[in-house]
Amino acid sequence: MDNETKLKQLIAEAAKAIGIDIKPEEVVIDHSKDASHGDYSTNVAMRYAKALHKAPRDIANELSAELTKLDDSLIEKIEIAGPGFINFFLKHASLTSLIKKILEEGKNYGKGAQKPTKINVEFVSANPTGDLHLGHTRCAVVGDDICRLYEKAGYQVTREYYLNDCGNQIEHLGHSLRGRYHELFGEGLQLDEDDYHGEDLIQIAKSIKEEFGDKYLVDNQESHDFFIAYGIEKEFGKIKKDMADFGVRFDVLSKESDIRKGGAIEKTLEELKPFTYVQEGATFLKTSDFLDDKDRPVIKKDGCYTYFAPDIAYHYNKMSRGFDLLVDVLGSDHHGYIGRMKSALMMKGYSEKALEAEFVQVVRVYKDGVEVKMSKRTGKAITHRELVEEVGKDAVRYFFAERAASAHLDFNYNLATEQSSTNPVYYAQYAHARCASILELGKDFALDETASLLKEESEMSILKHLNDFPSMIESAAASRSPNKVAAYIHKLAELFHEFYSKCRVIDKENVALTASRLALIKSCKIVLENALDLLGVSAPDKM
RNA sequence: GCGCCCGUAGCUCAACUGGAUAGAGUACCAGACUACGAAUCUGGGGGUUGCGGGUUCGAGUCCCUCCGGGCGCGCCA
Numbered sequence: 001m002d003n004e005t006k007l008k009q010l011i012a013e014a015a016k017a018i019g020i021d022i023k024p025e026e027v028v029i030d031h032s033k034d035a036s037h038g039d040y041s042t043n044v045a046m047r048y049a050k051a052l053h054k055a056p057r058d059i060a061n062e063l064s065a066e067l068t069k070l071d072d073s074l075i076e077k078i079e080i081a082g083p084g085f086i087n088f089f090l091k092h093a094s095l096t097s098l099i100k101k102i103l104e105e106g107k108n109y110g111k112g113a114q115k116p117t118k119i120n121v122e123f124v125s126a127n128p129t130g131d132l133h134l135g136h137t138r139c140a141v142v143g144d145d146i147c148r149l150y151e152k153a154g155y156q157v158t159r160e161y162y163l164n165d166c167g168n169q170i171e172h173l174g175h176s177l178r179g180r181y182h183e184l185f186g187e188g189l190q191l192d193e194d195d196y197h198g199e200d201l202i203q204i205a206k207s208i209k210e211e212f213g214d215k216y217l218v219d220n221q222e223s224h225d226f227f228i229a230y231g232i233e234k235e236f237g238k239i240k241k242d243m244a245d246f247g248v249r250f251d252v253l254s255k256e257s258d259i260r261k262g263g264a265i266e267k268t269l270e271e272l273k274p275f276t277y278v279q280e281g282a283t284f285l286k287t288s289d290f291l292d293d294k295d296r297p298v299i300k301k302d303g304c305y306t307y308f309a310p311d312i313a314y315h316y317n318k319m320s321r322g323f324d325l326l327v328d329v330l331g332s333d334h335h336g337y338i339g340r341m342k343s344a345l346m347m348k349g350y351s352e353k354a355l356e357a358e359f360v361q362v363v364r365v366y367k368d369g370v371e372v373k374m375s376k377r378t379g380k381a382i383t384h385r386e387l388v389e390e391v392g393k394d395a396v397r398y399f400f401a402e403r404a405a406s407a408h409l410d411f412n413y414n415l416a417t418e419q420s421s422t423n424p425v426y427y428a429q430y431a432h433a434r435c436a437s438i439l440e441l442g443k444d445f446a447l448d449e450t451a452s453l454l455k456e457e458s459e460m461s462i463l464k465h466l467n468d469f470p471s472m473i474e475s476a477a478a479s480r481s482p483n484k485v486a487a488y489i490h491k492l493a494e495l496f497h498e499f500y501s502k503c504r505v506i507d508k509e510n511v512a513l514t515a516s517r518l519a520l521i522k523s524c525k526i527v528l529e530n531a532l533d534l535l536g537v538s539a540p541d542k543m
Numbered sequence: 544g545c546g547c548c549c550g551u552a553g554c555u556c557a558a559c560u561g562g563a564u565a566g567a568g569u570a571c572c573a574g575a576c577u578a579c580g581a582a583u584c585u586g587g588g589g590g591u592u593g594c595g596g597g598u599u600c601g602a603g604u605c606c607c608u609c610c611g612g613g614c615g616c617g618c619c620a
Contacts, residue, residue, distance in 0.1 A: 034564085050600085490568085494567090
């Protein structure tokens with residue numbers, strides 16, 4: 001059992017003795033920011049002051065007496081401070097024993113207990129109508145990191161990409177591609193306002209010309225279908241490659257065309273019949289009976305489905321595969337979407353909590369001092385590929401992981417590319433490389449797994465932080481906050497660099513201390529690597 | 544007008560979900576390599592957390608009024 005759990009149990013037991021009924025898991029303990037406040041602190045005395053009609057410090061004193069009586073091997077010292085905080089100083093051995101655990105568990109250190117919960121995370125899901133841009137990059141980082149966190153925390157995770165391969169957008173893709181193809185044969189470029197003006201389509205048109213010559217200049221159903229199918233294949237191929245190169249993989253690819261097969265939408269709408277009505281020729285779903293502010297159309301006046309109908313069928317499809325939780329990683333401009341989809345799920349009896357959205361704020365990009373607007377019409381945007389090539393995969397991933405997904409973010413493209421060496425990711429990677437370097441130099445020394453000689457403040461700070469790794473994962477996963485991992489990494493790297501500058505590690509005159517410190521460094525290296533891996537960032541031995 | 548997100552150091556962002564003296568990076572200033580990697584370390588200035596109320600032992604965090612910004616509010620997806 002880890003120190004925190006043990007401490008909570010002790011506090012709960014002591015509390016009971018003085019008439020406070022609290023369960024161990026309800027006990028709130030914090031890590032003390034200031035070392036003079038000990039290793040942990042609890043606020044129970046203040047929390048129950050009113051109920052017991054006593055001064056917080058009096059309760060704290062009583063609790064302290066009880067805790068001392070329980071006489072555990074964990075606590076070295078207890079102090080009462082401020083308005084009624086109880087500060088705990090842990091025994092040395094209870095901290096150093098962690099080293100052995102980390103060395104034994106290695107890559108698995110930090111992994112939570114296997115949980116039965118099955119989670120589906122759908123992210124990116126960009127339409128195959130052009131290159132991924134910087135906004136998708138952020139969604140990819142957030143989605144992938146959430147998956148990594150869930151996995152590490154012990155959940156069963158499925159990464160899913162939903163491919164819109166039907167509908168208006170796709171018609172525009174086919175039309176745009178046809179336009180580019182005709183352009184290659186010397187005709188003027190004819191694109192509609194809503195078509196795709198991105199220049200990537202020129203390359204695809206060229207490959208058609210090379211492969212098929214003028215075969216598809218004729219305007220018939222066959223060529224219409226061809227441009228769409230060819231365009232989707234090429235565009236999605238690029239997306240897949242971009243993501244794979246970025247370290248992002250998907251377990252399941254769901255195509256809208258497959259969702260539509262076998263009358264799934266008709267069946268879905270049939271099931272939803274009690275919640276639908278017809279108005280002015282269109283069919284509406286009564287989402288406002290649940291979590292939406294108005295009802296939404298599912299069938300248009302012209303008899304076509306809106307995007308919403310297949311989306312409902314798709315979400316039912318996901319639920320039918322046995323997931324306990326669906327997470328949709330969406331651009332924040334889609335925040336209106338979640339209420340209606342939750343409503344649709346509730347109509348089928350699913351919990352309001354079966355679906356959660358993770359909204360990723362749009363990135364505002366500045367290049368050469370002016371804002372770069374994403375624009376379908378001009379096709380101008382910073383592409384994902386361009387960004388990764390100029391800044392590097394690790395730096396990009398870390399940059400976006402550092403910020404909470406909900407944070408509005410201003411991105412200075414010039415700064416990011418010119419000063420990429422100042423990206424904090426190198427601070428962490430350098431710490432890892434230093435660990436590797438020292439371990440290599442000290443490879444002839446045996447490691448002391450008891451780490452019994454560690455006593456410097458900088459050493460104990462590292463130990464405490466290493467100890468926090470599992471609980472950090474637990475809370476970061478629960479709140480879907482990869483930025484907490486980045487903060488953790490930065491802190492660990494900082495503590496290590498500080499220790500490194502203060503303490504000589506390899507000392508032939510003091511083999512015992514060397515053995516303890518090498519064990520500490522090995523632990524540091526393991527946790528740095530595990531933590532960086534949670535963000536999909538590499539941990540190089542040399543830089 | 545209604546709804547969602549947000550407003551914290553010059554700039555970009557944190558703050559363990561209500562805790563102790565609000566922290567990092569960057570930029571700026573001053574120091575530190577004849578022993579393990581200076582992509583590092585040490586120190587410094589920089590804040591009325593947009594404004595004003597409220598809740599309580601305690602508020603950047605929760606509630607309300609304003610101010611300012613972004614995004615939604617389509618039989619587009």
